[in-house]
Amino acid sequence: MKTLLMSFIGLCIATTVAAQEPPRDLNFAFTAPCDKLLPMAQVIKKYGERPLVSGKGTVRHITGQVLAGTVTLWLEPSGKSFSLSFDNGQMACMLATGKEMYPTQ
Secondary structure (H helix, E strand, O other): OHHHHHHHHHHHHHHHHHHOOOOOOOOOOOOOOEEEHHHHHHHHHHOOOEEEEEEEEEEEOOOOOEEEEEEEEEEOOOOOEEEEEEEOOOEEEEEEEEEOOOOOO
């Protein structure tokens, strides 16, 4: 009976410790087309998009390395299309593109 009681207490302690572990980050790998800054800017401007907002940001490389640079949201004035880019002043990557971007209601 003593062994059963000690096993039960041990199980309760182990369960409590496991429940207190912080949640793990959920990461997924994706690819982003990248090019030198000028050719990528020409692609964006081809769609009539203009920079709406930008700021200092980071992206995480698939190796885990954190890269610092500028994140910019580009928007075609009528909202027809948009792009989200990341650049370090020499290279630029297209993180996302889309269409029909309008203010939320």
